[in-house]
Amino acid sequence: MATPDRQATTLALAHALSAAERGLAVIPLSCTKLPALRSPHRDDPIPPFCHGECGRFGHGVHDASTDPSRIRALFAAAPWATGYGIACGLPPHHLIGVDLDTKSDTDSPAALRELALRHLFTIPPTVVVLTPGGGRHLWLTGPPDAVVPNSAGRLAPGIDIRGAGGYLVGPGSRTRHGIYTTAPGTAHLAPAPCPPTLLRLLLPPLRTHHRPAPDTPDAHGRGLVRFVLAAHEGQRNTRLFWAACRAYENGLGPALLNPLLEAAQTTGLTPQEARTTIASAARLTGHHP
Structure with missing residues (x-):
């Protein structure tokens, strides 16, 4: 200690x-x-x-x-x-952190600009926190029904995302490498809404293949249930949301509803938390919860 x-x-x-x-x-x-x-x-x-x-x-x-x-x-x-x-991910802001890392060989700010040009979105003025190592944390807000998972390098090399179950080091914090500070001109700002196009990139990838719902889960369905059961602390909502999205995309939503609920509660989520997360996945994939 x-x-x-x-x-x-x-x-x-x-x-x-x-x-x-x-x-x-x-x-x-x-x-x-x-x-x-x-x-x-x-x-x-x-x-x-x-x-x-x-x-x-x-x-x-x-x-x-x-x-x-x-x-x-x-x-x-x-x-x-x-x-x-x-x-991150908690009301009222449902904070999403875009971490532009400087430890890799990739120019992460340039990678973000390239993504913005390719997908036609603009990062609005928002809170920016400077890290002791020269990196930047951009603060954005998401909608209440979108569970953005944590990721490292999935959006682009050198860009990490802090979402549900994650956290950002706050400005004013002192670490072994120095102090986190707010970038000049951004301290008075509120976290800006995440551009919808960027939000879609941050959410788990969706599949478009559908098939009729079977009466009982097949091997794929059982695999999704096992995926939820393997969740550790900080992963439970994210894993459940991802599995529920895959279930609805593949026509397994109704058949896997109860198994996913039971698996989520086994990992420690409350029934209400599990139902809310599955309902969000259903809406995102165009289904009725």
Whole structure:
């Protein structure tokens, strides 16, 4: 455990509280950019699927909150925290982070400009956070019914996406490599809506082949159920959304509805969370939930 840096922790808490006032749910981060609080289930022989239902801290982005009292309690439990993370995909902003990396050999800003020209979209003025390594985080917002998954390099080399279950390092955070800052002229902006064309690129790829729904799931359907069952913490909604999209695209939606619901609940989602995610997949693929 790191030695507490009271000044850094106090500054991080102040920045986190300021972000929470803007409706951004936050968690404390260590100087390594990882959640400062470890899982309370790390020593359990069989770790449970818990999103914080146990009432203890240490569940990553599932601890994220906009409540000042809870945020202060989180930082009090992690006096070594030097930064804060902003949870993506949560209301009211449904934040999406576009991370333009500088560690690869690819010019990620140029790759994003090329994508924008090819697909005819424009990144609107929005919050831009500068990383100590020279990278940039663009903050965008998504619609409530779109579950954008986390990805690394899928959109283009050097471009990572922070979506549902992910988080962005907040401006003002201090890490081993330096401080995250807001780019000049963007601190006063609200996160801008993600252009619809870019949003389609960020969502899981869709297939166009359809076939009549069978009475029972075939091998492909059972594979989708296993895919959901294999989800780890932070992947559950994303995996369920992806599997449900594939099910509806292939005419398996009605047959797999109950198996997918049961699988999702086995991984730790509540029935309401599972139904909402499957309904979003149905609407996205042009079906009735």
